[in-house]
Amino acid sequence: MMKWIFSGLIVASLVFGVGLGRMDAVSNAAITECGGAVKLAITLAGSMALWSGMMRIAQKAGITERLSRLFAPVVRVLFRGLPPESPAAQAMCLNISANLLGLGNAATPLGIAAMRQLDLLNRHSPEASNYMCMFVVLNTASLQVIPTTTALLRANAGSAAPMEIMPATWVASGASILSGILVAKLLEGRRGNTRQRRGRR
Amino acid sequence: MSFNDLIIPLVLCGILIYGIYRGVDVFDVFLDGAKEGLGTAVNILPSLVALMTCVGMFKASGALDLLVRLFNPIAKYLLLPGEVVPLAILRPISGSGAMVIFNDILATYGPDSFIGRVASVMEGSSETTFYTIAVYYGAVKVSKTRHTLPASLTADLVGFVMSAVMVRLIFGT
16 A cells, blocks of 8 residues: 555656646655654654653553553443453453553554454454454544644644644544444444354355 | 643653552653653654655645645535645555644644644544554454444544534634
Protein backbone atom coordinates (compact mmCIF):
# COMPACT_ATOMS: atom_id res chain seq x y z
CA MET A 1 0.00 0.00 0.00
CA MET A 2 2.62 2.53 1.10
CA LYS A 3 4.82 1.86 -1.91
CA TRP A 4 1.97 3.02 -4.18
CA ILE A 5 1.32 6.15 -2.14
CA PHE A 6 5.02 7.03 -2.03
CA SER A 7 5.74 6.52 -5.73
CA GLY A 8 2.27 7.67 -6.83
CA LEU A 9 2.64 11.05 -5.15
CA ILE A 10 6.10 11.62 -6.59
CA VAL A 11 5.05 10.65 -10.13
CA ALA A 12 1.94 12.83 -9.80
CA SER A 13 4.03 15.80 -8.67
CA LEU A 14 6.22 15.45 -11.76
CA VAL A 15 3.18 15.27 -14.05
CA PHE A 16 1.29 18.13 -12.41
CA GLY A 17 4.45 20.16 -11.86
CA VAL A 18 5.18 20.07 -15.59
CA GLY A 19 1.51 20.61 -16.48
CA LEU A 20 1.05 23.58 -14.17
CA GLY A 21 4.54 25.00 -14.76
CA ARG A 22 5.66 24.59 -11.16
CA MET A 23 8.72 22.43 -11.65
CA ASP A 24 10.98 24.83 -9.74
CA ALA A 25 8.82 24.50 -6.62
CA VAL A 26 8.62 20.70 -6.97
CA SER A 27 12.37 20.42 -7.33
CA ASN A 28 12.89 22.70 -4.35
CA ALA A 29 10.53 20.61 -2.25
CA ALA A 30 12.40 17.45 -3.15
CA ILE A 31 15.65 18.98 -1.91
CA THR A 32 14.40 20.66 1.27
CA GLU A 33 11.51 18.60 2.62
CA CYS A 34 13.65 15.71 3.81
CA GLY A 35 15.43 18.11 6.17
CA GLY A 36 12.02 19.13 7.48
CA ALA A 37 11.38 15.49 8.36
CA VAL A 38 14.43 15.45 10.62
CA LYS A 39 13.29 18.69 12.30
CA LEU A 40 9.85 17.18 12.85
CA ALA A 41 11.33 14.00 14.34
CA ILE A 42 13.50 16.03 16.71
CA THR A 43 10.46 18.05 17.80
CA LEU A 44 8.56 14.83 18.44
CA ALA A 45 11.44 13.06 20.16
CA GLY A 46 11.38 15.19 23.31
CA SER A 47 7.67 14.83 23.90
CA MET A 48 7.69 11.12 23.04
CA ALA A 49 10.53 10.54 25.51
CA LEU A 50 8.82 12.56 28.24
CA TRP A 51 5.47 10.78 27.93
CA SER A 52 6.93 7.31 27.52
CA GLY A 53 8.96 7.96 30.66
CA MET A 54 5.97 9.18 32.65
CA MET A 55 3.73 6.43 31.43
CA ARG A 56 6.36 3.84 32.30
CA ILE A 57 6.17 5.15 35.88
CA ALA A 58 2.37 4.87 35.74
CA GLN A 59 2.70 1.30 34.54
CA LYS A 60 5.25 0.34 37.21
CA ALA A 61 3.05 1.90 39.90
CA GLY A 62 0.24 -0.40 38.84
CA ILE A 63 -2.07 2.23 37.32
CA THR A 64 -2.63 0.08 34.25
CA GLU A 65 -3.79 -2.88 36.37
CA ARG A 66 -6.00 -0.63 38.47
CA LEU A 67 -7.61 0.89 35.39
CA SER A 68 -8.05 -2.48 33.80
CA ARG A 69 -10.28 -3.58 36.70
CA LEU A 70 -12.58 -0.71 35.77
CA PHE A 71 -13.08 -2.21 32.35
CA ALA A 72 -14.27 -5.62 33.42
CA PRO A 73 -17.96 -4.57 33.18
CA VAL A 74 -17.41 -3.07 29.72
CA VAL A 75 -15.72 -6.23 28.54
CA ARG A 76 -18.60 -8.29 29.94
CA VAL A 77 -21.08 -6.33 27.80
CA LEU A 78 -19.02 -6.16 24.60
CA PHE A 79 -17.74 -9.73 24.76
CA ARG A 80 -20.81 -11.51 25.99
CA GLY A 81 -20.11 -15.08 27.04
CA LEU A 82 -16.43 -14.52 27.72
CA PRO A 83 -15.61 -15.03 31.42
CA PRO A 84 -14.13 -11.79 32.84
CA GLU A 85 -11.39 -13.70 34.64
CA SER A 86 -10.25 -15.53 31.48
CA PRO A 87 -6.73 -14.67 30.24
CA ALA A 88 -8.26 -13.23 27.06
CA ALA A 89 -10.50 -10.82 28.96
CA GLN A 90 -7.69 -9.79 31.28
CA ALA A 91 -5.27 -9.10 28.44
CA MET A 92 -7.96 -7.08 26.67
CA CYS A 93 -8.60 -4.96 29.79
CA LEU A 94 -4.88 -4.26 30.12
CA ASN A 95 -4.66 -3.36 26.44
CA ILE A 96 -7.59 -0.93 26.74
CA SER A 97 -6.03 0.78 29.78
CA ALA A 98 -2.65 1.07 28.08
CA ASN A 99 -4.40 2.66 25.08
CA LEU A 100 -6.21 5.15 27.31
CA LEU A 101 -2.90 6.24 28.82
CA GLY A 102 -1.41 6.60 25.35
CA LEU A 103 1.07 3.77 25.99
CA GLY A 104 1.25 2.60 22.38
CA ASN A 105 4.40 0.58 22.98
CA ALA A 106 2.79 -1.35 25.82
CA ALA A 107 -0.67 -1.63 24.28
CA THR A 108 0.43 -3.52 21.17
CA PRO A 109 2.10 -6.53 22.89
CA LEU A 110 -0.84 -6.75 25.32
CA GLY A 111 -3.24 -6.63 22.39
CA ILE A 112 -1.36 -9.36 20.58
CA ALA A 113 -1.41 -11.49 23.75
CA ALA A 114 -5.18 -11.01 23.86
CA MET A 115 -5.45 -11.98 20.18
CA ARG A 116 -3.49 -15.19 20.87
CA GLN A 117 -5.96 -16.11 23.62
CA LEU A 118 -8.92 -15.34 21.37
CA ASP A 119 -7.26 -17.41 18.66
CA LEU A 120 -7.17 -20.41 21.03
CA LEU A 121 -10.89 -19.99 21.70
CA ASN A 122 -11.38 -19.75 17.95
CA ARG A 123 -9.45 -23.02 17.41
CA HIS A 124 -6.83 -21.31 15.23
CA SER A 125 -9.36 -20.71 12.50
CA PRO A 126 -8.18 -18.42 9.66
CA GLU A 127 -11.54 -16.69 10.04
CA ALA A 128 -11.91 -14.00 12.72
CA SER A 129 -14.34 -14.61 15.58
CA ASN A 130 -16.85 -11.99 16.74
CA TYR A 131 -14.68 -11.37 19.78
CA MET A 132 -11.65 -10.70 17.60
CA CYS A 133 -13.55 -8.31 15.34
CA MET A 134 -14.88 -6.35 18.30
CA PHE A 135 -11.46 -6.19 19.94
CA VAL A 136 -9.66 -5.05 16.78
CA VAL A 137 -12.37 -2.45 16.10
CA LEU A 138 -11.76 -1.04 19.60
CA ASN A 139 -8.05 -0.82 18.84
CA THR A 140 -8.53 0.89 15.47
CA ALA A 141 -10.46 3.64 17.27
CA SER A 142 -8.50 6.10 19.35
CA LEU A 143 -8.90 5.63 23.10
CA GLN A 144 -6.12 8.02 24.10
CA VAL A 145 -7.27 10.51 26.77
CA ILE A 146 -4.51 13.09 26.28
CA PRO A 147 -3.55 13.51 22.62
CA THR A 148 0.03 14.51 23.46
CA THR A 149 1.53 14.36 19.95
CA THR A 150 -1.32 16.36 18.43
CA ALA A 151 -1.03 18.99 21.17
CA LEU A 152 2.73 19.19 20.67
CA LEU A 153 2.40 19.73 16.91
CA ARG A 154 -0.20 22.43 17.60
CA ALA A 155 2.09 24.16 20.09
CA ASN A 156 4.93 23.88 17.63
CA ALA A 157 2.80 25.59 14.96
CA GLY A 158 2.23 28.52 17.34
CA SER A 159 -1.18 27.68 18.77
CA ALA A 160 -2.34 29.96 21.59
CA ALA A 161 -4.01 27.01 23.35
CA PRO A 162 -2.72 23.65 22.08
CA MET A 163 -4.85 21.63 24.52
CA GLU A 164 -8.15 23.38 23.81
CA ILE A 165 -9.17 20.71 21.32
CA MET A 166 -9.31 17.99 23.99
CA PRO A 167 -13.04 18.04 24.84
CA ALA A 168 -13.90 17.97 21.14
CA THR A 169 -11.45 15.08 20.71
CA TRP A 170 -13.16 13.08 23.46
CA VAL A 171 -16.60 13.53 21.93
CA ALA A 172 -15.36 12.72 18.42
CA SER A 173 -13.53 9.57 19.49
CA GLY A 174 -16.44 8.55 21.72
CA ALA A 175 -18.85 8.82 18.79
CA SER A 176 -16.36 7.00 16.60
CA ILE A 177 -15.95 4.10 19.06
CA LEU A 178 -19.69 3.78 19.66
CA SER A 179 -20.44 3.66 15.95
CA GLY A 180 -17.70 1.07 15.44
CA ILE A 181 -19.15 -1.11 18.21
CA LEU A 182 -22.65 -0.68 16.81
CA VAL A 183 -21.67 -1.66 13.27
CA ALA A 184 -19.64 -4.62 14.58
CA LYS A 185 -22.62 -5.81 16.63
CA LEU A 186 -24.98 -5.37 13.68
CA LEU A 187 -22.76 -7.25 11.27
CA GLU A 188 -21.62 -10.04 13.54
CA GLY A 189 -24.83 -11.93 12.91
CA ARG A 190 -25.70 -15.11 14.69
CA ARG A 191 -22.34 -16.75 14.35
CA GLY A 192 -20.83 -17.88 17.64
CA ASN A 193 -17.46 -16.99 19.02
CA THR A 194 -15.97 -20.40 19.09
CA ARG A 195 -16.03 -21.22 15.46
CA GLN A 196 -18.82 -23.46 14.28
CA ARG A 197 -17.92 -26.43 12.22
CA ARG A 198 -19.47 -25.20 9.04
CA GLY A 199 -18.79 -27.03 5.83
CA ARG A 200 -17.84 -30.23 7.58
CA ARG A 201 -18.83 -33.31 5.73
CA MET B 1 -5.80 29.91 34.01
CA SER B 2 -8.05 27.33 32.47
CA PHE B 3 -8.65 23.63 32.82
CA ASN B 4 -6.57 23.11 29.69
CA ASP B 5 -3.50 24.68 31.27
CA LEU B 6 -3.91 22.56 34.39
CA ILE B 7 -4.28 19.15 32.88
CA ILE B 8 -0.69 18.33 31.86
CA PRO B 9 1.04 19.53 35.06
CA LEU B 10 -1.70 17.77 37.06
CA VAL B 11 -1.19 14.48 35.21
CA LEU B 12 2.58 14.71 35.63
CA CYS B 13 2.26 15.45 39.36
CA GLY B 14 -0.32 12.74 39.88
CA ILE B 15 1.81 10.08 38.21
CA LEU B 16 4.95 11.07 40.12
CA ILE B 17 3.25 11.25 43.53
CA TYR B 18 1.40 7.98 43.01
CA GLY B 19 4.61 6.37 41.74
CA ILE B 20 6.58 7.44 44.82
CA TYR B 21 3.70 6.31 47.06
CA ARG B 22 3.85 2.88 45.42
CA GLY B 23 7.59 2.70 45.96
CA VAL B 24 8.63 3.12 42.32
CA ASP B 25 12.10 4.53 41.71
CA VAL B 26 10.50 7.23 39.57
CA PHE B 27 13.65 8.75 38.10
CA ASP B 28 15.27 5.49 36.95
CA VAL B 29 11.99 4.16 35.61
CA PHE B 30 11.41 7.46 33.82
CA LEU B 31 14.82 7.21 32.13
CA ASP B 32 14.02 3.70 30.96
CA GLY B 33 10.71 4.75 29.45
CA ALA B 34 12.15 7.93 27.96
CA LYS B 35 14.82 5.91 26.19
CA GLU B 36 12.10 3.81 24.60
CA GLY B 37 10.26 6.97 23.56
CA LEU B 38 13.38 8.32 21.88
CA GLY B 39 13.67 5.00 20.07
CA THR B 40 10.15 5.45 18.73
CA ALA B 41 11.03 8.89 17.41
CA VAL B 42 14.13 7.49 15.68
CA ASN B 43 12.12 4.59 14.27
CA ILE B 44 9.60 6.83 12.54
CA LEU B 45 12.27 9.10 11.05
CA PRO B 46 12.84 7.09 7.84
CA SER B 47 9.14 7.05 7.00
CA LEU B 48 8.88 10.74 7.87
CA VAL B 49 11.67 11.48 5.38
CA ALA B 50 9.90 9.48 2.65
CA LEU B 51 6.48 10.95 3.34
CA MET B 52 7.51 14.57 3.85
CA THR B 53 9.39 14.46 0.58
CA CYS B 54 6.53 13.02 -1.46
CA VAL B 55 3.80 15.08 0.22
CA GLY B 56 5.93 18.23 -0.08
CA MET B 57 6.52 17.62 -3.79
CA PHE B 58 2.86 16.79 -4.35
CA LYS B 59 1.83 20.02 -2.67
CA ALA B 60 4.40 22.14 -4.51
CA SER B 61 3.21 20.78 -7.87
CA GLY B 62 -0.27 22.20 -7.25
CA ALA B 63 -1.79 18.71 -7.36
CA LEU B 64 -2.87 18.88 -3.72
CA ASP B 65 -4.95 22.01 -4.40
CA LEU B 66 -6.60 20.27 -7.34
CA LEU B 67 -7.33 17.22 -5.17
CA VAL B 68 -8.86 19.41 -2.46
CA ARG B 69 -11.03 21.17 -5.05
CA LEU B 70 -12.07 17.82 -6.48
CA PHE B 71 -13.16 16.52 -3.09
CA ASN B 72 -14.79 19.74 -1.93
CA PRO B 73 -18.35 18.80 -2.99
CA ILE B 74 -18.18 15.41 -1.24
CA ALA B 75 -16.60 16.99 1.83
CA LYS B 76 -19.33 19.66 2.01
CA TYR B 77 -21.88 16.87 2.05
CA LEU B 78 -20.10 15.36 5.07
CA LEU B 79 -19.88 18.79 6.77
CA LEU B 80 -16.06 18.68 6.49
CA PRO B 81 -13.91 21.48 5.09
CA GLY B 82 -12.35 20.25 1.83
CA GLU B 83 -8.87 21.10 3.09
CA VAL B 84 -8.91 18.22 5.60
CA VAL B 85 -9.92 15.55 3.07
CA PRO B 86 -6.31 14.50 2.30
CA LEU B 87 -5.84 13.97 6.05
CA ALA B 88 -9.03 11.91 6.25
CA ILE B 89 -7.88 9.72 3.36
CA LEU B 90 -4.37 9.14 4.70
CA ARG B 91 -5.19 8.84 8.42
CA PRO B 92 -6.37 5.18 8.37
CA ILE B 93 -3.50 4.13 6.08
CA SER B 94 -0.36 5.72 7.46
CA GLY B 95 0.29 7.28 10.85
CA SER B 96 3.39 9.19 9.80
CA GLY B 97 1.78 10.19 6.49
CA ALA B 98 -1.16 11.67 8.38
CA MET B 99 1.21 13.42 10.76
CA VAL B 100 3.01 15.04 7.82
CA ILE B 101 -0.25 16.23 6.23
CA PHE B 102 -1.56 17.39 9.62
CA ASN B 103 1.60 19.38 10.29
CA ASP B 104 1.30 20.92 6.84
CA ILE B 105 -2.33 21.92 7.44
CA LEU B 106 -1.30 23.60 10.71
CA ALA B 107 1.49 25.49 8.94
CA THR B 108 -0.75 26.55 6.02
CA TYR B 109 -3.99 27.52 7.78
CA GLY B 110 -2.82 28.07 11.37
CA PRO B 111 -3.51 25.80 14.36
CA ASP B 112 -6.22 28.08 15.77
CA SER B 113 -8.16 28.46 12.51
CA PHE B 114 -11.34 26.48 11.86
CA ILE B 115 -9.51 24.15 9.45
CA GLY B 116 -6.57 23.78 11.84
CA ARG B 117 -8.84 22.86 14.73
CA VAL B 118 -10.88 20.37 12.74
CA ALA B 119 -7.65 18.73 11.55
CA SER B 120 -6.37 18.62 15.15
CA VAL B 121 -9.49 16.91 16.45
CA MET B 122 -9.42 14.44 13.55
CA GLU B 123 -5.76 13.63 14.17
CA GLY B 124 -6.27 13.33 17.94
CA SER B 125 -9.38 11.17 17.76
CA SER B 126 -8.33 8.50 15.26
CA GLU B 127 -5.84 5.70 14.80
CA THR B 128 -3.99 4.04 11.93
CA THR B 129 -6.78 1.56 11.18
CA PHE B 130 -5.15 -0.54 8.46
CA TYR B 131 -1.89 -0.87 10.36
CA THR B 132 -3.67 -2.02 13.52
CA ILE B 133 -5.72 -4.59 11.61
CA ALA B 134 -2.61 -5.90 9.86
CA VAL B 135 -0.59 -6.21 13.09
CA TYR B 136 -3.33 -7.78 15.22
CA TYR B 137 -4.61 -10.29 12.70
CA GLY B 138 -1.13 -10.93 11.35
CA ALA B 139 -0.05 -12.07 14.82
CA VAL B 140 -2.60 -14.90 14.83
CA LYS B 141 -2.60 -15.64 11.08
CA VAL B 142 -6.23 -14.72 10.58
CA SER B 143 -6.87 -13.86 6.94
CA LYS B 144 -10.67 -13.50 6.90
CA THR B 145 -11.32 -10.43 8.96
CA ARG B 146 -15.09 -10.44 8.30
CA HIS B 147 -16.77 -7.24 9.47
CA THR B 148 -13.66 -5.71 11.08
CA LEU B 149 -12.85 -3.32 8.23
CA PRO B 150 -16.39 -2.02 7.57
CA ALA B 151 -16.90 -1.42 11.30
CA SER B 152 -13.49 0.29 11.74
CA LEU B 153 -13.88 2.51 8.70
CA THR B 154 -17.40 3.52 9.76
CA ALA B 155 -15.93 4.45 13.13
CA ASP B 156 -13.25 6.56 11.41
CA LEU B 157 -15.79 8.33 9.20
CA VAL B 158 -18.12 9.08 12.12
CA GLY B 159 -15.12 10.39 14.09
CA PHE B 160 -14.12 12.73 11.23
CA VAL B 161 -17.64 14.09 10.75
CA MET B 162 -18.02 14.55 14.51
CA SER B 163 -14.68 16.41 14.61
CA ALA B 164 -16.05 19.11 12.34
CA VAL B 165 -19.39 19.16 14.17
CA MET B 166 -17.74 19.53 17.57
CA VAL B 167 -15.32 22.26 16.44
CA ARG B 168 -18.30 24.19 15.00
CA LEU B 169 -20.22 23.75 18.26
CA ILE B 170 -17.37 24.69 20.59
CA PHE B 171 -15.43 27.29 18.62
CA GLY B 172 -17.77 28.35 15.80
CA THR B 173 -16.52 28.66 12.24
